[in-house]
Amino acid sequence: MYLLSIDKFTQILSKRLHKLNFISVWTHNIFSKLDNTTKGILFAATTALFWGFLGIFLKIALKELDSMTIIWMRFVVAFSFLSLWLAIRRPSEFKIYRKMPPLLIVAGLSLGFNYIGYMRGVEHAGPATAQILIQTAQVMLVLVGIFIFKERLNKQQMTGLGIVTVGFLLFYSESIAGISTNRETYDLGVAYTLFGAAIWVVYAAIQKKLVATHSAQQLNMIIYLIPVLMFVWFADFHALAGLSFEMWVLVLFLGLNTLIAYGSLGEAFKYLQASKVSIIITLNPIITITTLTVMAYLEVTIIETTIISILGFVGAVLVVTGAILAVIKKKQPKVKV
Numbered sequence: 208m209y210l211l212s213i214d215k216f217t218q219i220l221s222k223r224l225h226k227l228n229f230i231s232v233w234t235h236n237i238f239s240k241l242d243n244t245t246k247g248i249l250f251a252a253t254t255a256l257f258w259g260f261l262g263i264f265l266k267i268a269l270k271e272l273d274s275m276t277i278i279w280m281r282f283v284v285a286f287s288f289l290s291l292w293l294a295i296r297r298p299s300e301f302k303i304y305r306k307m308p309p310l311l312i313v314a315g316l317s318l319g320f321n322y323i324g325y326m327r328g329v330e331h332a333g334p335a336t337a338q339i340l341i342q343t344a345q346v347m348l349v350l351v352g353i354f355i356f357k358e359r360l361n362k363q364q365m366t367g368l369g370i371v372t373v374g375f376l377l378f379y380s381e382s383i384a385g386i387s388t389n390r391e392t393y394d395l396g397v398a399y400t401l402f403g404a405a406i407w408v409v410y411a412a413i414q415k416k417l418v419a420t421h422s423a424q425q426l427n428m429i430i431y432l433i434p435v436l437m438f439v440w441f442a443d444f445h446a447l448a449g450l451s452f453e454m455w456v457l458v459l460f461l462g463l464n465t466l467i468a469y470g471s472l473g474e475a476f477k478y479l480q481a482s483k484v485s486i487i488i489t490l491n492p493i494i495t496i497t498t499l500t501v502m503a504y505l506e507v508t509i510i511e512t513t514i515i516s517i518l519g520f521v522g523a524v525l526v527v528t529g530a531i532l533a534v535i536k537k538k539q540p541k542v543k544v
Contacts (some may be wrong), residue, residue, distance in 0.1 A: 247479025250471040251487035257468040259494025262334030263502075264461060265326060266510045271454055274326045275441035277461065278434070281322070284462020286431035293428060300425040307429060310413050314426070315433025317410035322434065324403020332396025335515060336382055338495040339375075339523050340397060342530045344404035344411075345485065346371055349533050351408055367532025374525025381519035423473040431465070485534040489527055496523055 241249075268277050293300045328337035346368060353360050379397070383390065410430075417426055450458070475484045496515055515523070 243478040247475050247477075247484065248487065250475035251479060251484045253471040254468045254475065255488045255491040256494065257464050257471075258488065259338070259491040260498065261461075261464055261468075262325075262329045262338050262495055263498060263510065264457060264464075265329045266334050268454070268457055268461060269330055270510075271450065272446055272458075273443055274323070274330055275438055276443045276446060277458070278319070278322045278326055279438040279442040280447070280458050281462045281465050282319070282431050282434040282438070284459060285465040286428065286435050288463065288466055289424060289428050289431060293424060297422075297424075300422060300428065303421065303425050303429060308417055308421075311417060311426060311429050312433060314410050314413040314417070315430040316437070317406050317413070318430055319434035319437055321403045321407040321410060324399045324401075324406060328396045328400030328403060330396065331392050332382075332400065333511075335492070335496050335499055335523075336378075336393075336396065337400045338492040339378055339526050340400040341404050341407075342489055342492060342526055343371065343375070343401065344407040345489065345530050346533050347405055347408045348411055351412065363535070364533050367529045367534075370525050370529030371533065372529075374522045374527075374529055376522075378519055378522030378526060381516050381522060424470070427469060427473075486531050489530050489534070492523055492527055496520065 265277065272280075325337055325341055328340065332340075349360075349364060349368075383393065414423075414426065414430075472484070472488065475487075500515060502510075
């Protein structure tokens with residue numbers, strides 16, 4: 208009887224795998240027919256979509272878990288899934304453990320602290336503010352290029368920096384008028400987010416340097432592992448043990464968000480010019496603000512939501528527009544794909 212059951216189970220599993228393989232082949236055939244520009248747009252849009260909803264889901268997770276536990280679990284999930292995929296598809300990538308670039312450790316630490324800054328920003332200032340202010344990371348990256356790498360700033364980029372400043376001040380002043388928490392708590396969230404943006408620049412600069420000699424996913428495997436080891440001491444395992452099934456699904460999604468968003472971003476750069484990718488992913492705060500506004504009008508109470516004023520929304524759009532202008536250069540070299 209048991210042998211019969213096992214045999215039936217094997218047959219069912221075989222049919223399921225066959226169907227999944229058919230779906231995989233079918234999807235690959237469709238995707239292969241797309242031109243490189245369309246592929247790049249789809250990957251960049253995926254990153255923007257996942258980042259656009261990230262702050263909202265983090266705020267929900269904060270109702271049952273503390274910041275450090277959420278951050279640790281995000282890296283655990285991302286590292287586990289990526290390592291499993293590389294073990295099956297690219298086992299040679301594990302050679303990096305034999306000779307690890309010292310800068311890679313700094314990159315991992317930087318991304319870990321970036322997550323702390325953004326997470327604390329969401330916790331104290333809210334998803335909308337954190338998502339808007341984290342865009343300043345790209346502007347900071349431009350400034351690093353000017354002051355450290357002696358790159359020249361053109362008029363368009365100068366205009367962009369000016370627009371970002373005006374947009375930030377407008378959004379900040381309007382947000383203060385509508386916050387339900389005290390001013391000190393909100394300002395602390397702003398400071399944390401700006402710290403997260405600044406430390407992200409360190410990660411991005413190192414990643415840009417190392418990707419010339421290593422694959423992006425090989426680097427990500429180590430970068431995800433470092434925060435796992437660093438933050439394990441701060442994780443609340445008792446709280447994790449008491450989570451409901453729904454919350455575990457949310458935690459899993461938050462971890463996969465890291466893996467999918469950064470993985471899609473890397474793929475987008477393969478098919479599309481960096482300037483065009485930056486335009487698409489910088490639009491993610493609009494997704495956050497629009498979603499929060501709809502939730503507020505529908506009186507969704509799962510998290511605290513506020514309706515952003517027209518001037519606040521204008522300020523947010525100015526920050527996004529200024530960041531795009533600051534990142535893009537007028538003359539872009541042709542990129543071979």
